[in-house]
Each structure stands twice: as C-alpha cells, then as structure tokens.
Amino acid sequence: MVSGDAIAGRAVAARTDWQALARRGWRTKFTAQSALLAFLILISVPILLPYFWMVVIAFTARTGGVASDVLWTACAVILPGVLVYSIVHMSVASPRLRTVAGLVLLVIVGALLVALVGSKLHLDNFRFLTRANFVEELRSKATSGAQFPSVWTAFFNSLALALSQTVIILTVSSLAGYYISRFAFRGRNGFLQGLLVLHAFPAMTLIIPIFLMLHWIGLLDTIVGVMLVLAAIELPFYVFVMKGFFDGVPWDIEMSAMTDGATRRQAFRLVVLPQVRVGLIAVAVFAFIRAWEEYIFVRTFLIENKNWVMSLYLFWVSDDVMGVDYGIVAAVAVFYVLPSLLLYVFCQKYLTQMTIGGIKG
C-alpha cells in the first residue's frame, strides 16, 4: 500500500493522471466492444428468428392458423434477457459471478415465458409420430397427393442411409488416406492430381449420367444406390482430410511398432489408427450430417414412398398440407433437424480440427 501510494504520488508530481488514462482506455475499449457485439447480435437476428419461428409454430399452431403473438411475446422476454446478460458478461470479470448471473437470468426468463405463453403450448402437432394417415385426415382422401408412409419408415431409411454411408467413407478414406500418406508407389503423383481434380469437379452436374447408370445396373430407387453414389462423390474430400491427419502422426511411432515385430498392417490398425481418433470422429460426424440432409440426389434417385428418407418425407408433407396446417409441417421439420443439430452442437470441437490443403475448415 505504501509503495502504491508513493508511485501514485510521483505520478501526480509528473502531472500525468495515470488512473484517468486507464479509465479512458477502458471506456474506449468497452464502447468499441459493445458496438461490435451489438452489430453481431443484429446480424444474427435474421438467422435465429426464423429458427425460433419454426419452433414456435411447431408447439403452438393449430390447423388453419399460426400464433404470431406468441413469437413476439417470447422475443420481448428473451431479447432483454440476452442484452442484460451480454452487459454482465462484458463488465464482470469473475467467471463464477457470470455463471450465477446467467443462471438467475435464465430462471427469470423461463418463469416469465411460462407465465405469459405457457398456456398456448401443446404437442398436438407431433401426432404425425403415431398416426401415419394424418394427411388424409387433414385433407379429404381425394385431394391428398401421395400415400404417406409412416414417419418411422422415413426415419429409419434416413438412418440406414446416413450410417452405412458414414461407415463406407470412414473405412475407405482412412485406408486410402493412410496409403497415400505413407507409401511410395508408382503413379502416386498422378493419383493425387486425379483426386484433386475429382475433388474440384462439380459432381452436381453428373446427376443425369448417374441416374441412367443406376437405372442400367438396377440400383435406381434403392437406398444402396444412393449410398454408394453419395460415398463416391464425397470421397476425394475425405481422403484429403484423412491424409492430413495421418501426415500429422510421426513416423517414429510406426517404426518402433515394426521394430517390435508388428507387420505394416498391424502397425496401421493397432498403433496409427488410435492416433487419428479425432480425425475419424470428425469425418464420421461430417459424413453423417451430409447424408442426413441430402435432398437433390435422393429426390432424383428414390421414387417409391417406402424408400423415402426424411428430407423427402418433409418435402411432401410441406407440399401437401402447407396451406392447411403450418403446425404439423413445422413439427416434422423440428423432428428432422434435431439429430443433425445435436450432433453439430456436441461434436463441434472435433469438426474444427478438420484441415484440407493447410486450410482449416
């Protein structure tokens, strides 16, 4: 304390008010940061609001109408909450206080929401989970378009497609990635260049020949056909990603394994593969989300409704009942988007580890 006073005293003697300078610096920084934050919140509204609107429709809409008052009431409660929290976050340094403030705010906002809109929430729109013929119930049988399968048919088709495609991509890309990362073989340069060309090649333009090819080999309108096509056109990207991960594993690890008597394949399976666990998870999550969301290829290659996947199911539901009942369409959309969002949220830290050509993405 004494020495602190002494320093302050000397500063006063030099006619420089250090504390005022520090305050001014802090104020400038605070203003700039608040402005940036306000900008970020503002530009995030057009993204978050439609998602929120979808959730609101799914839990409140009834046949023939939507409850827009619920949306705006909820926004009027949540937005001030977010603003208060960001101010707290900016001005309070201690992480524990921040957490406590966040929890208190969360409880207040939650209680307000329950009090204001709680009575309007219902799960009626999720009846599509148990009743396959809800479309016919909404529209008379004559006007409803396609015969709808149960949502679970579409769900398990999607799951089968996404999982099997993920397994294929994981296996094939880790084998190939390891080989081009470690082995010298004739035509290695040519193979790498070819792979790069295929990676840059706009596969979407191949949809017509792929359609014909699947027709000729009898895989049109089968999940297996779509699975193979999706795996093939995404493969170059994943091979490069896996090569990047293998390149990061030091040679010495394999060398010592082989000195200890392991064969090349054993070294790969038992020693190197565990080292690239993060890469395998990233590739798996990415491939799963991609296959889960696929629309154009399944739309073109899958025809019969017993082969529908979730994207087609949602498309035809929205096509058929959009004008009549928003709620059920939104409920299907929420049900469909949930798995990929959960995966994305929980595996984000793995996804950011992916690199291709030195660029993280």
Place this chain on the structure above:
Amino acid sequence: MPDFARAQLRRQRINFGLFLGPALALLFLFFVAPIVIDLVLAFTDMGRTLQVSKLTLENFERMFTRDSRLLGALGVTFIFVLTTLTVFNVTFALLLALVTTAVPRQLGAFFRAVWLLPRMSPSVVYALLWLWVVDPNERGLLNQIVVHVFGLPPIDLRNNHPLLVIILANGFIGASLGMLIFTSAIRSIPEHLFHAARVDGAGSLAIVRHITLPAMRWPISYMTIHQTLSLLVSFEYILLITGGGPFYDTTVFSLYAYRRAFESGEYAYGAALSLVLVAIGVVAALAMWRLMDMQKLLQPPRIEVH
C-alpha cells in the same frame, strides 16, 4: 528373381489392393464412369424412352442456335453468381471473420456457430424457413414486421423479387464457409505483429488495413475461385424455394439442365448442357487462377514467418 524379392513384390501389390483398392473401385464406378457417360450422352438423342438411336451434334446445335431460354438462364446465372459471391461469400464473410475475432473468444465462437447453423441444417428445413419468412400473406415472418411495425401492405418477395430471395438464401449459407476460412487465416497471423503495430500507434482500422487484410490475399483469392465454381453448379435451394420460377425467372444454368432432363425427359440435352456448364466452370476457374496469380501461392516462401 530371388524369393524374398518376389514375396516383397507380392506384399506390395496386396497392400496396394487392400488400402487403395476400395477407393479406386468406388471412384471409378460412381464418379469417373458417370463423367464418361456424360461425355457420350451429350452426343446422342436420348429422350424419355431412354433409347439411343444415333450419335449426333444436334444438342449443341440446338443450344447455340435455337434455344431461346438459354440466354435468359445464362443472364440469371451471371447475376446470381456475381452478386452472391461479391456481397456475401467474400465481403460479408470477411466482415464476419473480422468482427468475430475482435470480440472475446467465446462470444466470437458462439456467433460463428450461429452463422454455421444454416449450413448444418438440412436443406429442406432451411428452404422451409425461407418460405415461412417470405410467405406472401400476413402470416409470413417478414410481413408480420412489414405490416405491424411499418404499417405497409404485405409484400410478396417470392413472386416480385425472386432473384433477391435466392441470392439472400444462398448468401446466408455461403458466408459461413468464407467466415471459417478467413477466421483461421486471421488466427494464423503472428500475434507480435499486432502488438508491434499498437506500440507504433496504429488504431484498430489501421491494423485491419495494413496487417490483417494483406495477410488475407490468398484465402480471399482461393475462396473466390472455390465459391464461383460451387455457386455455378448449385441449385438445391433454388429448386426448393422458388422451383426455378416464377416461369423461368430464377432458373440458373444448372437448374435449367436439371429441368430439361427430369421435367421434359430430354436426358441427352440435359447432359450436353451440363457438359457446357463444366466447360464454363473450368474456363472461369482458370481465368481467375491466372488473374489472381495463384501460381505464386504454390512457390515456396522465401522467409518462413512463425
């Protein structure tokens, strides 16, 4: 040949087949073969019956002399690609990267995750959100604001300004990839450069102008070429949101090829159109490669900065 050499050769071959075989098989069957089929198909007369009766140049003749819609599709493609690319995929992505790296780390990551949300959600869901936003009656999200906040009559963006809708819808997704790549480019700038600039009295804008932006030259060039190619051929969101309409107002070249093949059953003509689209893409990419002097990127750096 001695025994051990033969055994080694055999092991090499087996390894090749084991590690690279599956990838080669998959790529040749479902990627290279379709390219070859497309090349042949473009010179045939395959129609709805899936029968080929002759080899012909008719498709290309039709394209260059008789197809009156093609010019419109080209124009739409040009406006769509250029606007989405310059406004969203590069400029806005850069802005997002700059701002999210300037705020505290966790907050920046949060907002980047928000902007990645559209990319991670299924395309049908994302398109549905847009349909609800631009819904022409008073239930549409945009119209709720337009009518109740500004007191204006409801607007119908999807029919009156369809091109704007598809540019916005694609731009919101396109911005996120650039944002990620620019963010990691900013992060890889050595920290001491920023400190040195601060000590020399540079303000925030001067730092962006003289330190950050020069370091972004290659990522920006790369993203421009990459996104031009991917915008040229992508039509998923357009098909889902406007269906290429009203009439042919938002039918970009790639969607035009798709519609010819799967709406009118003119498979050969669709294949020929796709072939021309690939050619356009290659020419555009090569021209930009030269223009931006990307060759320099591949030369080894003279000074290693770490």
